[in-house]
Amino acid sequence: MSKPPLPPFDQKSAEQKVRLAEDTWNTRTPETVALAYTESSLWRNRDLFIHGRAEIKAFLERKWRRELNYRLIKELWIFGGHRLAVRFAYEYHDEIGQWYRAYGNENWEFNDEGLMQRRIASINDIPIDEHERLFRWPLGRRPDSHPGLSELGL
Numbered sequence: 001m002s003k004p005p006l007p008p009f010d011q012k013s014a015e016q017k018v019r020l021a022e023d024t025w026n027t028r029t030p031e032t033v034a035l036a037y038t039e040s041s042l043w044r045n046r047d048l049f050i051h052g053r054a055e056i057k058a059f060l061e062r063k064w065r066r067e068l069n070y071r072l073i074k075e076l077w078i079f080g081g082h083r084l085a086v087r088f089a090y091e092y093h094d095e096i097g098q099w100y101r102a103y104g105n106e107n108w109e110f111n112d113e114g115l116m117q118r119r120i121a122s123i124n125d126i127p128i129d130e131h132e133r134l135f136r137w138p139l140g141r142r143p144d145s146h147p148g149l150s151e152l153g154l
Helices: 011-025 030-034 052-066
Strands: 037-045 048-051 068-080 083-093 099-110 116-128
Touching: 011 030, 011 068, 011 083, 030 052, 037 052, 048 052, 052 068
Parallel strands: 037 116
Antiparallel strands: 037 048, 068 083, 083 099, 099 116
C-alpha cells in the first residue's frame, strides 16, 4: 500500500502531506486515520507509547469519545528526506461542555511508501471559553478559505 506524496519530500510535497494528514484527522474516523501508518508504527503521544496500527485505532477511538466537536489545523514547520516536523492546534470540548485548545508539535518519519512509521507528539491543552474558539467551520475538512495557524497568530 502506498500513501502519496512519497518521500523524499520537497516543499510542495511536504505541504501536501501535512494537509492530507489534517484532512484525514478531521474525519475523526479511526479506521481511516490508522491506514496512514505502518502496521508497526511507533508513537509517543503525550505520555503514551503506542505500537502498531491496531493500538493507533484503539487510541483514536478513545480520544474522539472524549474530545467532542474536534477540529484540527496542522502546519509544516520543516522537512528533510523522509521526515517532517509539524506544529498543530485543535479545539474540542469535553462531555460537560468545557472547550479546550490543544497546541503541539509532531515529528514524523515515513517509509518509502509514504506511510508514517514514527510519530512523536508533544501536546498541551488549555481551557478556553466558547467565545474564544477560532476553529468554527462545519465538522470535517477545514475549508481552503479558513486561515491556518500562522494567519490566526497561533
